[in-house]
Amino acid sequence: MNQLISGGKKLFLQGNEAIAEGAITAGARFYAGYPITPSSEIAEVCSQRLLEVGGVYIQMEDELASIAAVIGASLTGVKAFTATSGPGFSLMQENLGVAILGEVPCVVVNVQRSGPSTGLATKPAQADVMQARWGRHGDQSIIVISPATVQECFDLTVTAFNLAERFRVPVVLLADEIVGHMRENVVLPDPAQIKIVNRKRPTCPPEEYLPFKPDADGVPPLADYGSEYIFHVTSSMHGERGYSQNDPANAGAKIKRLFTKLEDHLDEILMVKHHYNPEEELDLLVVTFGCTTRPAREAVLRVRDIKAGVLQLITLWPFPETFIARAAAKARALLVPELNLGQVVREVERVVGKEKPVFGLPKSNGEGLTPAEIGARIKEVAGLVGCA
Numbered sequence: 001m002n003q004l005i006s007g008g009k010k011l012f013l014q015g016n017e018a019i020a021e022g023a024i025t026a027g028a029r030f031y032a033g034y035p036i037t038p039s040s041e042i043a044e045v046c047s048q049r050l051l052e053v054g055g056v057y058i059q060m061e062d063e064l065a066s067i068a069a070v071i072g073a074s075l076t077g078v079k080a081f082t083a084t085s086g087p088g089f090s091l092m093q094e095n096l097g098v099a100i101l102g103e104v105p106c107v108v109v110n111v112q113r114s115g116p117s118t119g120l121a122t123k124p125a126q127a128d129v130m131q132a133r134w135g136r137h138g139d140q141s142i143i144v145i146s147p148a149t150v151q152e153c154f155d156l157t158v159t160a161f162n163l164a165e166r167f168r169v170p171v172v173l174l175a176d177e178i179v180g181h182m183r184e185n186v187v188l189p190d191p192a193q194i195k196i197v198n199r200k201r202p203t204c205p206p207e208e209y210l211p212f213k214p215d216a217d218g219v220p221p222l223a224d225y226g227s228e229y230i231f232h233v234t235s236s237m238h239g240e241r242g243y244s245q246n247d248p249a250n251a252g253a254k255i256k257r258l259f260t261k262l263e264d265h266l267d268e269i270l271m272v273k274h275h276y277n278p279e280e281e282l283d284l285l286v287v288t289f290g291c292t293t294r295p296a297r298e299a300v301l302r303v304r305d306i307k308a309g310v311l312q313l314i315t316l317w318p319f320p321e322t323f324i325a326r327a328a329a330k331a332r333a334l335l336v337p338e339l340n341l342g343q344v345v346r347e348v349e350r351v352v353g354k355e356k357p358v359f360g361l362p363k364s365n366g367e368g369l370t371p372a373e374i375g376a377r378i379k380e381v382a383g384l385v386g387c388a
Helices: 014-025 038-054 064-073 086-101 131-133 150-166 177-181 249-261 292-300 323-330 344-353 371-384
Strands: 003-005 009-014 028-033 056-059 079-084 106-112 144-145 170-176 184-191 272-276 282-288 306-311 315-317 331-338 359-360
Touching: 009 014, 009 079, 014 028, 014 079, 014 106, 014 150, 014 170, 014 177, 014 184, 014 344, 028 038, 028 249, 028 282, 056 177, 064 079, 064 086, 064 106, 064 184, 079 086, 079 150, 086 131, 086 170, 106 131, 106 150, 106 177, 106 184, 106 344, 131 144, 131 170, 131 315, 131 344, 144 150, 144 344, 150 170, 150 177, 170 292, 177 292, 249 323, 272 292, 282 292, 282 371, 292 306, 292 331, 292 371, 323 331, 331 371, 344 359, 359 371
Parallel strands: 028 056, 028 079, 079 106, 106 170, 144 170, 282 306, 282 331, 331 359
Antiparallel strands: 003 009, 009 184, 144 315, 272 306
């Protein structure tokens, strides 16, 4: 039963349902997608809820068409998104590259499942981390955030749209089957209390508009297709006017800006949660994201003779290096449990270097990690570094 609370309401929702509600709350009014487990509930909810708020829902013929439709809708001025899983996410990569180069704000939800290929279609995994960052060819950057609870599914979906609009960039919400199908109480705040970001619009006369001329923050204003502002977006290298421009100086400057418009504003993008007092010294720092966070927190509570804490990564890309380095400085060793064969642990090793030992706990059989498994690995690592 829905429960009214001060300034909002409490609902008992599935993670995927919370994602759909978060998108609508953020102002999304266009969804194009193709059903695929374990993300199909997002499409199902949107097929009804978007129509209730005056939006548009389209079931496309495949994932290639889905992301293309999302890009087109966004360029008309509508907040647009899609949802998929691993095989569909693979099909979207080329057009995600178009959105990055064309600086088209949009959100792609990837509820990860076991692979490769169609793999174990309904089983959990976290093996799309590197694909989310590097799946497109060429030098490019993207924002990727990962929820660990149903409440975060709602909250971070709103954040994903805010980041997409703020920086004119696609944002990937990298969920997983466990979080997507989990059911929990979720507090939906009063919409008036939720921060909503909308893209910058041009203020110059239409004849002076340059769709890729950045403001001081590195982000160009974006007009709407169909408005009095006439502009061109292409997948080829282009100059400030949007038309193809292939000289090396322009290409170098453009590619650099695609990075710096994010790297210069990491304070607005990077998010982590410390499930411990970050001022305390630790025997072991457990670095988690998504569905590994909850069992890791439980494992730390059970292992009472070892001082351990959980650092949850919310932003996965750009990688939160400063937060990890700062936390690692107060720990004797680090452990990274993940539902893949070691995609994040290697990034942690890169950040920490040889200053502190970094251990992994990989699992890639279609099952989630349990508190017992993580607890056993914590004890093993503590013994290896002499703190147990």
